[in-house]
Amino acid sequence: MGGRGRSRTQRKHFKQSRDNVWKYSSKSDASSAADADKSGDAEATKKDSWEPLKTHNAAFEDYYKEQGIVTTEEWDTFIEVLRKPLPAAFRINSSSQFCLDIRSQLENDFVKSLQSEFTGDEAEALRPLPWYPENLAWHSNFSRKQLRKTQTLERFHEFLKLAHEIGNITRQEAVSMVPPLFLDVHPDHFVLDMCAAPGSKTFQLLEIIHRANKPGTLPSGMVVANDVDVQRSNLLIHQTKRMCTANLIVTNHEAQDFPGCRLSKFHHNSSDIQSANGLSINQLVFDRVLCDVPCSGDGTLRKAPDIWRKWNVGMGNGLHCLQIKIAMRGISLLKVGGRMVYSTCSMNPVENEAVVAEILRRCGDSVELLDVSDVIPQLVRRPGLKKWKVRDKGLWLSSYKDVPVYRRPGMLSSMFPSGRSIVDSSDNGDDEGVAEAQRDDGNVAVQPTINSTSSHSEVNDDEVSSLPLERCMRIVPHDQNTGAFFIAVFHKHSPFPAEDKNETGNGQLLDKDKNFAESARETASNSDDILEANLCEATSVGDAEIDARSLDNKPNQALGDEEPEDKQGENESEPQKVGMKRKLKNQGKWKGIDPVILLKEESVINSIKAFYGIDDSFPLYGHLVTRNNDTDSVKRIYYISKSVKDVLELNILAGQQLKIASVGLKMFERQTSKDGNSTECRYRISSEGLPLLLPYITKQILLAPLVDFKHLLQYKSIKFGDLVDAELVESASKLVLGCCVVVLKEAHQASSIPIQVDSSTVAIGCWKGRSNINVMVTALDCTDMLERLQKRTGTDNAQTTEPENGGVNGASSPNDTDMKEETTADMVAL
Structure with a gap:
């Protein structure tokens, strides 16, 4: 039951690739196809090779029918939707410079074009999610085959791929977008994402803290994104790198043992050290904690249908202990007055309501489960359960007293609605002690049970929790054509008794x-x-x-x-x-x-x-x-x-x-080229850092009109003589050899330096050579920026005149080769 063993199992699971059974056949079907091929039965080969796995699991259906996740009347609809592929969803980066442009393109270009070309459901296949603020999240229900159906859909597909790679949008399951919305994050908050990979929620949190910032400023808050698996962390880093943020730390720790970094009293009381280092914090605590724990994942059946054949009740039961540990560590790292969201992509009450109930029992009056039923009213959700059963080794168990003696070391009383460890007088008295000891599986001492009676009191065969678990929310697939998710929101009112005793905000000091x-x-x-x-x-x-x-x-x-x-x-x-x-x-x-x-x-x-x-x-x-x-x-x-x-x-x-x-x-x-070594400054500004630094630069700036700016984006290298604007030619000729910044000059803008930077300012990093200006931006960024400028100005790239001697056919400066190597290194394919 140890945390380390669980996490290793979880890491192994994450490294296994999932079969996409909407496209490919199962291994057994593939073997049948190979056998048929050897025997010369081509018809059988064709049939077996493309027959998908059956989306049925009797154990799954029996389990959730008994739990009452949905009513008997809607069960058939629930199962029918679970067996359908999940619609795609994506979110516009709200902190992107082109956020409003992208939303306008979706609303006024793609939606209207599709409505004119299609009728019925296909006309509504692309639409904003009604519950996400400001139409920044969208739902697309087109299949891959449909995306090749018309020119509009092909263009839409290319738009999605490019915008995602640039970082202007993030492809993310719709229900996965929900938990950060309930965190109520502000720009000055310290936020911890405990199990962050693959990073879509972390990206969402970074968007929130950066969104209100003016150009050249940084929020006072930050995000710590943690994940124990190194391979998944690499994906997390890649996802968040598209955000270009200086307010993120990515860590590799088991979430249940995330460090508190609490300084000793010696440091805390030492004015010399405090003043020497200028520290404003003496321990690592957070205003907000997102606790999206590892789970059985049966809420993702529509996205990963191979779970149908893998699912069993042991998946949820085996993760229950780890989920409590992670959640309790999150609560202990939370500031007084802070908020934590606990979430899973599972429908199982043992992983959801049972964990929430145990948190409330351990924390007592220190933590409150918030009622957020009036928040985001357009989101269809269902209240949490107060009654459920536990399935183990083919047995339905309503109470811990029903657990066979030989199974009690492997079962926790916290899995049941009451959370009490109840044994018959005929049982071995040590069994109760074992079960109670297992309750203390976190890093915070067990607190008295709320409204609990004696551990030997009688209860009904079907236990009902006395805790306000109806304040939790469960999202089921057929309500809004999504996946399934579970969410609970906690508010920390006061430190735990253990925190007071140890004088720490991080829970019991390890x-x-x-x-x-x-x-x-x-x-x-x-x-x-x-x-x-x-x-x-x-x-x-x-x-x-x-x-x-x-x-x-x-x-x-x-x-x-x-x-x-x-x-x-x-x-x-x-x-x-x-x-x-x-x-x-x-x-x-x-x-x-x-x-x-x-x-x-x-x-x-x-x-x-x-x-x-x-x-x-x-x-x-x-x-x-x-x-x-x-x-x-x-x-x-x-x-x-x-x-x-x-x-x-x-x-x-x-x-x-x-x-x-x-x-x-x-x-x-x-800059490692020959010209780079001969310039006054060997360091060029990276494209990631330029937006932050631009308002403070007073030298090495060129103002380019639209025609020259687009030429640079199209041809990547232009000779001074091929520039259209005479003032730009003169400025470029006088500029010092080395890195420079080319800013798009608006029609009404003066040519004075320094420039006034606002949210609409468009700029790129370039290298001023002896006779050329070379763009130091990736090809993807150039393509995206050209498209954005085209939408803003209403011009067409085809109307742009190619320079006679410049561009890709013109003579290049000695630093071009180095430039191409640098920009290629910056491009990371998804």
Whole structure:
């Protein structure tokens, strides 16, 4: 029943690819086809090869009929919808510069075109989700075959693919969008996504905290996205990288053991250390926690129909303990006054209402289950159950007293509505103790049961919970043609008694946390040196460089997997070794992860600042991090927000408890071409960091009219003589060799520098060569930006005149080859 064993099983499950039975046949059918082919029966081969698996599971149907998830009258409709493929859904990035343009294109172009071409259901196949705010989420019920049916649908399909890769939209199951909406996230909140991969909800949370920001500003809040599985974390990092945010930290931890990074009293009371590091926090607690736990996943049957043949009752029963642990850790990391959303993509009450009830029993009056029935009224949802049964080894169990004695070590009383451990007088008295001990499976002490009676009191055969579980919500597929989901919203009113006793906001202080605190105390005198040498340990997507030697030459041991038992002490049981200054400087605490160093080389920072004329109001010092101690070898420089900086410094002082997989927004990249070495500044501005930095740049700026701007996007390289605007030609000729920023000049805009930047400003990074201007933007970004400009201006790309000697056929500057290599490296296919 241990957490580590569960998580390993879960990771193995995630690595297994799911069969898409809407398209392919089963393995058994494939074998039959092969046998038939050998025997020369071509007709049988054709039939068997494409016959889908049957979407039936007698155990599944018997289980949910008994649980009463839906009424008897609607059961047939419920099952019928479950057997149909799930409609596609996507969400417009609300923080994108082109958010309103994309929504307008959907409403005024695609919807109207489809309504004119189709009738009936097909005409309504593309529509906004009625319950999602501001028409920013959409539902598309076209099949792959239909998408090739007309020119409009083909164009719509290409639009979706490009917009998703750029980051303007996110493809996400409709019901998966619901939990973040109930978190009530504000831009100044610290948010924890405990089980974040594959990252669509994390992206949604980042959108919310960034949406109200003006150009060149960052929110004061941040998001910590955690997932235990390293492979899934890579997908998470890729998803969130499209957001271009400096307010995100990605970590690799078992969610039930997520570190609290609580500083010892020595640090907390030391005014010298506090002032030296400018820390405003002394422990890692959050305003909002999203606890979307691992589950059996039967709510995703329409998306992953292979679950029909895999489903069994043991899937939910086996995850119940882990789900409680994760949820309780989330509550313990929540600030007083904060909110946590617990959710699963399962319909099983053992994974849903039973877990919620146990949280309420353990937390007592400290936590309230909120009634959110009046929030998002357009969303059709059903109240949680107060009565359910547990299925085990072919038996229906209404109460813990019905559990056979030999099964009690494997069954928890918390699975049942009352949550009480009840044994008959004829049973072995030790059994009750075993069951009660199993209740204490989290990191927070068990609290008295609400409205509970003696553990030996009699109850009805069918238990009914006395807790307000009707405040939970269950979304079922046939109500709004979606998948299934379960959501519960908690509010934390006060610390747990265990928190008061230990004087911590993170719940019961673990021995491991105490050891880290002692380690931090021992190294406090060197804290400034540590921060200079190693702010955090991180890798970003596409940059992970795992040293095989650090993994003991074991190719099957992925980054983040647990070490062999004889080496575990290096990571956890001997934190005092981690606190040594030499170890931190060389490789950081976590093996296989390169440390990220706070960039303090003033010559590099000053050269960047002077070359681009970066205004003093933009905080560069203390916010730039790299991965290499050798300044001459630094290739990428990342930018971190004030909130992320505080957390990283806290993590160092607490003994590097956080295992960080990714952090920071890529701001500058070293130009490695011959021209790059001869320029005054060797670092160019990355396309990801340009929107944040643009309002503060006063040098290396060119204002281009629409015709020249579109030429740059189309041809990627243009000679000065081929530019249409004479003023632009003169400005480009006088510009210093190196990276520059080309800004689209509006018709009414003056040519004065610095420019006034607002949400409508369009700019790209370029390289000013000796005779050319070369675009340093990926081909996908150029294509998308051209389409956006075409929609804004009402022009057509075909009307643009190709330069006579420039463009792809013109002479290129010596840095073109390097430019193509850099932009190609930035492109990551989905």
